[in-house]
Amino acid sequence: MRSPNFPLKLPTQAGIGLRGPHINEFLATRPDIAWLEVHSENYFGDGGLALQQLEQIRTDYPLSLHGVGLSLGSSDPLNLRHLIKLKNLIASVEPQSVSEHLCWSSTGGNFLNDLLPLPYSEEALATVCDHISQAQEFLGRRLLIENVSSYLRFNQETLTEWDFLREVAQRCDCDILLDINNIYVSSINHGFDAQSYLAAIPPARIAEIHLAGHESDVADEGDDSFLIDTHSRPVCDAVWSLYADALQRFGSRPTLIEWDSDLPALAVLLNEADKAQQILDAHTPTSHARAA
Amino acid sequence: MHALPEIQSRFYAAMLLPQSESALDDLLLGQAIKNARRIAAYRRNIKVNLCGALALTYPVTQRIVGEVFFREAARAHALLEPSRSGDLNDYGANFASFIEGYAHAAALPYLADVARLEWQLQTLALAADAEASATTGVAPFAALATTPPDRYAALYFECDRVVVRMNSSWPLNEIWRVNQPDFFGDMQIDFTQDCRLLLWRTPRGTQLSALSKAEAALLDELLAGRALAGAVEMALEQDADFDLGTSLQRWIAAGVLRGAFFDLERS
Numbered sequence: 001m002r003s004p005n006f007p008l009k010l011p012t013q014a015g016i017g018l019r020g021p022h023i024n025e026f027l028a029t030r031p032d033i034a035w036l037e038v039h040s041e042n043y044f045g046d047g048g049l050a051l052q053q054l055e056q057i058r059t060d061y062p063l064s065l066h067g068v069g070l071s072l073g074s075s076d077p078l079n080l081r082h083l084i085k086l087k088n089l090i091a092s093v094e095p096q097s098v099s100e101h102l103c104w105s106s107t108g109g110n111f112l113n114d115l116l117p118l119p120y121s122e123e124a125l126a127t128v129c130d131h132i133s134q135a136q137e138f139l140g141r142r143l144l145i146e147n148v149s150s151y152l153r154f155n156q157e158t159l160t161e162w163d164f165l166r167e168v169a170q171r172c173d174c175d176i177l178l179d180i181n182n183i184y185v186s187s188i189n190h191g192f193d194a195q196s197y198l199a200a201i202p203p204a205r206i207a208e209i210h211l212a213g214h215e216s217d218v219a220d221e222g223d224d225s226f227l228i229d230t231h232s233r234p235v236c237d238a239v240w241s242l243y244a245d246a247l248q249r250f251g252s253r254p255t256l257i258e259w260d261s262d263l264p265a266l267a268v269l270l271n272e273a274d275k276a277q278q279i280l281d282a283h284t285p286t287s288h289a290r291a292a
Numbered sequence: 293m294h295a296l297p298e299i300q301s302r303f304y305a306a307m308l309l310p311q312s313e314s315a316l317d318d319l320l321l322g323q324a325i326k327n328a329r330r331i332a333a334y335r336r337n338i339k340v341n342l343c344g345a346l347a348l349t350y351p352v353t354q355r356i357v358g359e360v361f362f363r364e365a366a367r368a369h370a371l372l373e374p375s376r377s378g379d380l381n382d383y384g385a386n387f388a389s390f391i392e393g394y395a396h397a398a399a400l401p402y403l404a405d406v407a408r409l410e411w412q413l414q415t416l417a418l419a420a421d422a423e424a425s426a427t428t429g430v431a432p433f434a435a436l437a438t439t440p441p442d443r444y445a446a447l448y449f450e451c452d453r454v455v456v457r458m459n460s461s462w463p464l465n466e467i468w469r470v471n472q473p474d475f476f477g478d479m480q481i482d483f484t485q486d487c488r489l490l491l492w493r494t495p496r497g498t499q500l501s502a503l504s505k506a507e508a509a510l511l512d513e514l515l516a517g518r519a520l521a522g523a524v525e526m527a528l529e530q531d532a533d534f535d536l537g538t539s540l541q542r543w544i545a546a547g548v549l550r551g552a553f554f555d556l557e558r559s
Contacts, residue, residue: 041379045418047454049497069378075297082378107300110374112307113345113383114338123296151330153321156294189330217333224326228333 007062010035010096010254014276017258022266023053031270037064037256044085054093064097073104073118073128083138099144099177119154120164132172144207146177149185149229162200175207180243185214185227194242203250211235211243212258231260247283307338342370345380350410352471402462409464412456413498416491419454425550432551439554445521449514450551456491463487465502492548506531507539
């Protein structure tokens with residue numbers, strides 16, 4: 001059991017996404033970091049070393065379970081087996097936060113295991129809202145839903161992405177995990193104004209912020225370069241700047257550094273979190289707020 | 293007007309089928325030529341994800357065939373065996389069967405068994421933790437020490453449930469050993485040898501060990517919950533010089549045998 005003083009929600013500080021290759025070093029050194037996020041599916045086993053390590057981690061650090069495979073936007077029904085595994089994991093590690101993505105990854109029971117773009121139509125909105133509501137009811141808790149980055153747009157869209165996201169949060173009474181890098185990547189890829197996006201999101205719904213790095217797919221000729229959300233780089237200056245704008249609008253929020261491929265040394269990741277913490281500190285009204 | 297199920301199933305097909313960059317033109321906003329490169333980015337990412345998941349589960353298979361061959365095999369496999377779960381740890385359960393029928397791997401007839409072993413190791417790594425030992429007390433093997441051999445027909449072992457026994461007509465343990473990242477030395481293997489393996493789990497992770505025929509016969513009986521007397525008989529049939537004491541010590545030390553109990557009623 002946890003100590004009664006352990007926080008019930010994520011601290012309004014910077015955390016890191018903890019990935020397999022860093023776990024042994026993390027457990028051995030117990031770095032000073034305010035909270036951690038792991039991918040839920042990596043702990044869907046029935047037992048073994050990974051779950052034991054997560055148990056050690058969660059006794060000392062506030063934890064967020066971040067799902068990548070629920071496929072909330074699929075026209076398929078929700079996968080009950082996936083939901084049961086998630087529910088069992090939640091019961092066993094008692095996370096401060098549980099999040100998933102505003103996307104789809106499966107059709108006809110087959111999975112592409114990627115965060116694929118939804119057409120922002122009323123039909124897709126109804127589908128994803130049904131699924132989020134069902135998932136929240138089944139899990140018995142509110143979910144955080146994250147905006148994904150995208151490279152394509154569909155021709156029958158009737159809503160903007162920000163209107164779609166806001167509608168989802170209001171209809172399902174869920175929270176928003178706002179990924180600033182994804183907003184930036186999509187704003188470049190689709191030519192919208194990232195500030196309009198931020199302005200449309202109700203601050204009270206935003207429970208967490210993600211930051212990550214991306215790469216550019218540069219065209220050999222012509223003007224068709226676009227950004228790919230790779231989570232393989234440091235956060236770029238434009239995203240740091242958009243993050244500061246977001247905090248200005250919304251106030252401080254728990255903020256996570258995500259890095260998933262070409263993983264750097266753990267120290268590099270912690271250093272990125274320090275940078276986020278400095279920006280958070282600059283937006284915190286009083287210096288006492290952090291200690292409180 | 294295209295409904296969501298149609299959009300998603302066509303998108304799905306365009307991600308996996310070759311030369312399908314233009315298949316979504318009527319669904320997408322923007323110039324087809326630009327969209328083709330963006331579709332290619334999704335296709336690449338999906339391929340990398342699925343291949344990466346297979347490589348995590350099948351590192352020795354990948355090491356044997358090399359990254360380029362493995363990537364091509366993973367691509368062919370993805371077309372035949374779609375992922376059926378949002379959890380990539382579930383992906384690749386049938387990779388060994390795929391390899392068996394994969395013409396390009398025909399020159400490596402042992403490769404399917406290597407993949408079979410790796411899937412078993414992954415399954416074992418994620419299996420439920422063993423329950424606390426039922427053989428309580430400070431000396432779980434007291435019954436073994438106090439029972440004379442002529443009463444072994446009523447002596448049973450409590451065994452770790454998180455174990456797998458497998459046999460191969462190839463020297464899998466040797467193939468495994470020389471293909472570990474930290475192995476340095478003679479890679480010569482006698483491919484005429486078969487093997488019997490025991491896979492189990494310790495707090496540090498999964499382990500595997502080759503068994504003699506006699507030891508495999510003994511463990512098969514004990515793991516199936518049968519009495520020591522019959523197990524010894526099976527082992528001696530394989531090897532008249534079988535050393536029971538050494539073998540029991542080995543598997544007690546490994547944690548595979550967790551306790552012994554005398555049960556006249558079961559015999």
